[in-house]
Amino acid sequence: MLHKNNIIAIVILSTLLLGGCNWMSEVSPGNLNDNEEINTEDYYVPVQEYTGKEYTLPNGKETDRIANENREEIEEAIKSFFKKEYKTEVKVHNIVGNVDGATVMVESIGEPHFYTYAVIPINKKTEQIYSEKVFSQEGQVENAIMAGVYGMIMEEEFQNLNDLIEKTKNDYNLTGINKEAIPIGADRYSNEHLKVTIFDDNEFEAIAEEYLENPNRTADEWKKAFNIDNVAPKDIVIAINLFMTDQNVEPNQQAFEHLIKALEQANNIPKGAYAIRLHDNYISKNGSGSKDNSIERAHPDELLKD
Structure with a gap:
């Protein structure tokens, strides 16, 4: 049962997994990738120019490279996951490396229309992508x-x-x-x-x-x-x-x-x-x-x- 306290936890945990990408959240220097120092002129851009391609997650530089070099495999795994677990066809948008894998942002095809994400684990040492271990944060997709x-x-x-x-x-x-x-x-x-x-x-x-x-x-x-x-x-x-x-x-x-x-x-x-x-x-x-x-x-x- 998705009690209200659980839903609040979902919002908080999804913010952590997404590194604060929510556009109503507070700016946090800790969200910067790989402990980079803030250069205010570089950190902010005019809103009309922001496409999301600039977005990164903490300690995700290496997994980001691996994920995007294998985008086709990841897209296939994510689409299969949503079809099997949620009976939903999705379009994959950004694939962003995180500390242990990649956060994959998707959009439902058709109605009801919604945006959500799933996570796919990646082994940085071997560069293995665990397509069979895709998961979503508990309650996130349901919400x-x-x-x-x-x-x-x-x-x-x-x-x-x-x-x-x-x-x-x-x-x-x-x-x-x-x-x-x-x-x-x-x-x-x-x-x-x-x-x-x-x-x-x-x-x-x-x-x-x-x-x-x-x-x-x-x-x-x-x-x-x-x-x-x-x-x-x-x-x-x-x-x-x-x-x-x-x-x-x-x-x-x-x-x-x-x-x-x-x-x-x-x-x-x-x-x-x-x-x-x-x-x-x-x-x-x-x-x-x-x-x-x-x-x-x-x-x-x-x-x-x-």
Whole structure:
């Protein structure tokens, strides 16, 4: 059973395995690869230029080389793993070396749509790739499935939310992350400016179990299997991260307050606890925009929409 404490642990442990690649997480110099010293000018890039190819994991330089030299074998192993364990076809995106193997970031093909990852062990001395020992962090893929199903059954509401965010971006010259970088966070149901994390351990757990029985349900079938009224807003965290489009400008307080007000007044958007952050134009090479000058309304003061 995916209890709430277990789900919190999943988020923390997946952050460790991904080395802090989540683009709403705090910048941590310890995430740098192989104890490299920070050069601030090199560590941050304009968000429009960040594709995720720059992303590394601690002590993963050697396994990264081995993994990418054997990309075809790894892709085959990862696709086979998701098909066998989760009845899901996936597209492989980045393969990033970690201390004992490679973290492989994937995107589901079709609906429900979600991003997640798996890990494949590698022996650095022999350069052997253990294709038969691919694994996922306990509960990580299941949580991604939950978020993907939520996005699927709330398609109209998410479209309204995306339209609201896009209008704010256009009105105040804001932007999200580069679309090429979306898979880097392995952030469940997500796009260039938001991501969803599920903390409910009752209604949504049943959804994950039913998905493994039959992943090919329609949105209407999922709606019948799922009672959103039984889920508290605080158990569905919707994180919104926006950036200033122009370089060398501070986050716009007026834009931030406008977005908060627009969300407060919106009616037909997804139920959830909204964590909103506005950053300057720069993002770290590990995928985080959070810095001392970022403006945020987040835990424990999320904006609740029921």
